[in-house]
Amino acid sequence: MNAQKALRIVIVAPDSLSPDPADTAALVEVERSRSLRIGLLQHGYNIVAVLPIDPFLPERLAQIQPDMIIVDAESQARDTLEHVVMATRDARRPIVLFTDDEDTSHVGAAIAAGVTAYVVAGLAPERIKSVLEVALARFRHEEDLRRQLxxxxxxxxxxxxxxxxxxxxxxxxxxxxxxxxxxxxxxxxxxxxxxxxxxxxxxxxxxxxx
The missing domain is CATH 1.10.10.10 (Winged helix-like DNA-binding domain superfamily/Winged helix DNA-binding domain)
Structure with missing residues (x-):
């Protein structure tokens, strides 16, 4: 089995993929979210769960023990990231963020907090595999440095x-x-x-x- 196919991925995302048809912004987010999930499945990744941001997130992640966490963020990417980073502080895992939030002023803080890759909008499905492979390689390299230190x-x-x-x-x-x-x-x-x-x-x- 290829390395990427063995990865057990949890997606942290909004609760619903069926928003109000009159909400144009929500419809755009839903389409991006569907495109992301289709791209993951096309490349053979194993999506083991899609979890909402709620108080039970740390416990659910601890039970599932995923290899990677993908944050499919809405416009409030900063708030979502804070929850995910806090939920993984005792068991570090690669975290990849896909978002439509074009405010990149907090990217540096997100990376420093433990986010492995920060992808803003417009990612073609065929590029998902390369993004995740680079993120995983970076995470493993950083973990090696942490252990050495x-x-x-x-x-x-x-x-x-x-x-x-x-x-x-x-x-x-x-x-x-x-x-x-x-x-x-x-x-x-x-x-x-x-x-x-x-x-x-x-x-x-x-x-x-x-």
Whole structure:
């Protein structure tokens, strides 16, 4: 199965595709929405749900666990995005916005908040596949960078813990830095623990004893 066909997509959209026939603006939005969904199906994407913006959105997304969220926004794109970003803050996923809102003054804030791609009107159905593939690639790249940054921070924190534990051993046992490190390392090997875990236990005991 191709990568795009495996994607489980949730669309966050207005409740109805049957607006008042007298509402011209609503009819234009509905036509764009239908065109978007047809384009997704034509390219083999799996639309697992179409959800409205309501208080239950976070729970529904948590249950469905989609691979990507497509926001089919009305003119109030900013309000819609705020709800979706809040709903995915604990489980990040690529978010692609399709909208007719030509006010792009808040695009930067939307991207910073977690929106992967922001597409304003006029997208031909044949371009949907390329837009989603680029959005997914960008999201994965950003997630890799996030993990690398988190790993670097964890390593720095662990080094600080080890340095503090070495200092405590040196002070209380009258040994030099090399000896303190050797004792930490031996204890870690004997107990099957990571060096930072042993160091943290030493710090915890020292804090408890004062």
């Amino acid at each position: 988190a790993d670097a921070r964890n390593q720095l924190d662990e080094r600080k813990v080890i340095e503090r534990a070495k200092g405590l051993l040196m002070k209380r046992q009258g040994i030099d830095e090399a000896q303190a490190y050797a004792r930490l390392r031996k204890t870690a090997m004997d107990k099957g623990l990571r060096l930072a875990e042993v160091a943290q236990r030493i710090i915890d005991v020292a804090d408890l004893l004062g």
